[in-house]
Amino acid sequence: xxxxxxxxxxxxxxxxxxxxxxxxxxxxxxxxxxxxxxxxxxxxxxxxxxxxxxxxxxxxxxxxxxxxxxxxxxxxxxxxxxxxxxxxxxxxxxxxxxxxxxxxxxxxxxxxxxxxxxxxxxxxxxxxxxxxxxxxxxxxxxxxxxxxxxxxxxxxxxxxxxxxxxxxxxxxxxxxxxxxxxxxxxxxxxxxxxxxxxxxxxxxxxxxxxxxxxxxxxxxxxxxxxxxxxxxxxxxxxxxxxxxxxxxxxxxxxxxxxxxxxxxxxxxxxxxxxxxxxxxxxxxxxxxxxxxxxxxxxxxxxxxxxxxxxxxxxxxxxxxxxxxxxxx
Amino acid sequence: xxxxxxxxxxxxxxxxxxxxxxxxxxxxxxxxxxxxxxxxxxxxxxxxxxxxxxxxxxxxxxxxxxxxxxxxxxxxxxxxxxxxxxxxxxxxxxxxxxxxxxxxxxxxxxxxxxxxxxxxxxxxxxxxxxxxxxxxxxxxxxxxxxxxxxxxxxxxxxxxxxxxxxxxxxxxxxxxxxxxxxxxxxxxxxxxxxxxxxxxxxxxxxxxxxxxxxxxxxxxxxxxxxxxxxxxxxxxxxxxxxxxxxxxxxxxxxxxxxxxxxxxxxxxxxxxxxxxxxxxx
Numbered sequence: 236x237x238x239x240x241x242x243x244x245x246x247x248x249x250x251x252x253x254x255x256x257x258x259x260x261x262x263x264x265x266x267x268x269x270x271x272x273x274x275x276x277x278x279x280x281x282x283x284x285x286x287x288x289x290x291x292x293x294x295x296x297x298x299x300x301x302x303x304x305x306x307x308x309x310x311x312x313x314x315x316x317x318x319x320x321x322x323x324x325x326x327x328x329x330x331x332x333x334x335x336x337x338x339x340x341x342x343x344x345x346x347x348x349x350x351x352x353x354x355x356x357x358x359x360x361x362x363x364x365x366x367x368x369x370x371x372x373x374x375x376x377x378x379x380x381x382x383x384x385x386x387x388x389x390x391x392x393x394x395x396x397x398x399x400x401x402x403x404x405x406x407x408x409x410x411x412x413x414x415x416x417x418x419x420x421x422x423x424x425x426x427x428x429x430x431x432x433x434x435x436x437x438x439x440x441x442x443x444x445x446x447x448x449x450x451x452x453x454x455x456x457x458x459x460x461x462x463x464x465x466x467x468x469x470x471x472x473x474x475x476x477x478x479x480x481x482x483x484x485x486x487x488x489x490x491x492x493x494x495x496x497x498x499x500x501x502x503x504x505x506x507x508x509x510x511x512x513x514x515x516x517x518x519x520x521x522x523x524x525x526x527x528x529x530x531x532x533x534x535x536x537x538x539x540x541x542x543x544x545x546x547x548x549x550x551x552x553x554x555x556x557x558x559x560x561x562x563x
Numbered sequence: 564x565x566x567x568x569x570x571x572x573x574x575x576x577x578x579x580x581x582x583x584x585x586x587x588x589x590x591x592x593x594x595x596x597x598x599x600x601x602x603x604x605x606x607x608x609x610x611x612x613x614x615x616x617x618x619x620x621x622x623x624x625x626x627x628x629x630x631x632x633x634x635x636x637x638x639x640x641x642x643x644x645x646x647x648x649x650x651x652x653x654x655x656x657x658x659x660x661x662x663x664x665x666x667x668x669x670x671x672x673x674x675x676x677x678x679x680x681x682x683x684x685x686x687x688x689x690x691x692x693x694x695x696x697x698x699x700x701x702x703x704x705x706x707x708x709x710x711x712x713x714x715x716x717x718x719x720x721x722x723x724x725x726x727x728x729x730x731x732x733x734x735x736x737x738x739x740x741x742x743x744x745x746x747x748x749x750x751x752x753x754x755x756x757x758x759x760x761x762x763x764x765x766x767x768x769x770x771x772x773x774x775x776x777x778x779x780x781x782x783x784x785x786x787x788x789x790x791x792x793x794x795x796x797x798x799x800x801x802x803x804x805x806x807x808x809x810x811x812x813x814x815x816x817x818x819x820x821x822x823x824x825x826x827x828x829x830x831x832x833x834x835x836x837x838x839x840x841x842x843x844x
Contacts, residue, residue, distance in 0.1 A: 257601040257602050260602045261578060261602050261603060261606075264602075264628075265606050265628060268628045268629075269628070286601075286602065288576070288600065288601055288602040289602055291604070292602070292604065294660075295604075295659050295660055298659055298660070299657075299659045302659070302807060302808070302809055305809065306809075521564055521580055521606055521608055522606065522628065523608065523610075523626075
């Protein structure tokens with residue numbers, strides 16, 4: 236079993252780790268850290284009779300995740316204060332949304348940037364308000380800046396100059412160049428208020444966003460965490476109107492595939508979607524990426540999904556001339 | 564990774580993997596008297612960015628559980644330095660239990676003297692020379708303050724001596740074990756000194772912080788008290804994880820500056836520096 240798979244198995248059934256060797260424990264945490272899942276793993280393991288050195292790693296990871304959660308919620312509050320005078324809906328997405336609503340994927344989950352969704356026709360106002368409140372542009376390259384504004388589903392990322400935290404302001408959940416066009420107005424209309432001026436996506440939309448993010452955008456990097464989110468959301472109960480909602484956003488295929496994958500990785504089913512699972516578990520015992528060819532395939536696929544061929548060629552040519560190389 | 568070793572320094576345990584044998588052999592030699600942990604807290608990777616760079620103009624990239632983008636690689640001859648930087652990086656980025664201060668520390672009679680300052684202030688040199696005079700070395704790079712107890716924990720890694728300090732410390736400690744001379748590193752010439760047996764044997768023992776010093780090398784001998792407010796601000800800048808620890812960090816730091824006297828000392832040469840420290844401690 237590869238170290239990547241071992242992490243998936245322990246997340247599903249933590250007691251499997253009870254007879255781990257020191258080396259297996261070491262590799263488990265190396266992979267979990269690389270997948271940004273050390274806090275999630277720690278919460279799963281806590282309470283079991285662990286070796287002292289492992290308990291220390293668990294305690295550290297739990298404390299660290301608690302701090303990450305606090306900082307993420309504070310960042311959401313800072314954005315709320317900056318945007319409140321505009322009176323526009325502000326919807327929290329992904330990790331911050333899970334934490335703010337106390338949803339099950341949030342237990343120990345790492346949260347990076349603050350992701351929010353606002354109405355597309357008011358995104359300029361939101362940007363101006365954030366700039367006035369201390370956020371700054373971080374994409375100095377005019378091509379990148381223009382690319383974001385014309386083709387992406389979000390503003391170029393902004394970083395707060397004092398807190399050094401990034402905010403991604405979305406107006407929809409997939410790039411405008413992607414073949415799938417989710418209904419952003421429907422996302423906003425169905426969003427659920429948290430009572431403090433912020434909202435989160437409705438239950439089916441949260442699932443659809445996670446599925447779209449995993450399967451219709453990107454190369455499955457960080458996919459283990461994404462699928463854990465999906466696994467947790469499904470585990471807390473099915474959603475009756477999911478299919479109707481998926482059809483509306485054009486995400487029927489993704490919505491079918493995501494739970495199959497999460498089940499294959501964290502459930503009991505086996506033998507499904509081998510190529511995807513190969514990509515998802517591509518880590519060695521040091522947490523480093525393996526299976527370069529598989530990853531390259533998914534990297535190519537991510538761009539294929541994201542934009543039409545001619546545009547892709549132009550984009551890659553521009554990036555190539557600027558000296559960009561894909562990571563890894 | 565092809566080559567690997569494990570070692571514990573104070574309360575932190577590392578596994579270091581490398582595409583080359585040399586850095587691991589150097590660590591195994593210089594850290595031979597340190598404990599080998601079963602399950603490490605952190606992993607460090609020393610790797611070639613492209614397979615052929617293992618052999619052709621080998622460049623050691625520094626990675627690990629926690630990394631910073633665009634860190635410049637080092638030549639293979641400086642692989643030992645890369646390993647040290649990799650361990651420091653894990654501590655600086657991910658140490659969450661202790662408040663981490665960029666400082667050196669020595670201890671005598673259970674009382675710790677913490678010395679912090681910019682690079683070139685003489686932290687490592689003073690610590691090494693005080694070790695030569697019978698103090699217990701706690702570390703030359705990081706001091707770890709436990710927010711729960713206020714006690715200082717040591718991190719006695721290899722002492723990193725730079726440029727002129729190398730000859731000064733060799734003269735003071737002719738029988739000590741030194742690593743190879745690493746000329747032309749980003750910080751000039753570097754040579755590592757293995758802490759003495761006592762420092763290694765007592766590395767898990769914390770000590771009560773008794774004095775905070777802010778040394779500056781290359782000025783006429785002078786000394787002034789540093790008020791808690793100033794010490795607080797200077798130590799927030801000397802800490803890599805103060806912000807991350809949030810309230811625990813604030814509480815630990817305010818407790819430290821309120822209970823421990825602080826002095827700024829200027830010294831023109833190492834002898835007067837040592838004399839100043841020993842007069843105050």
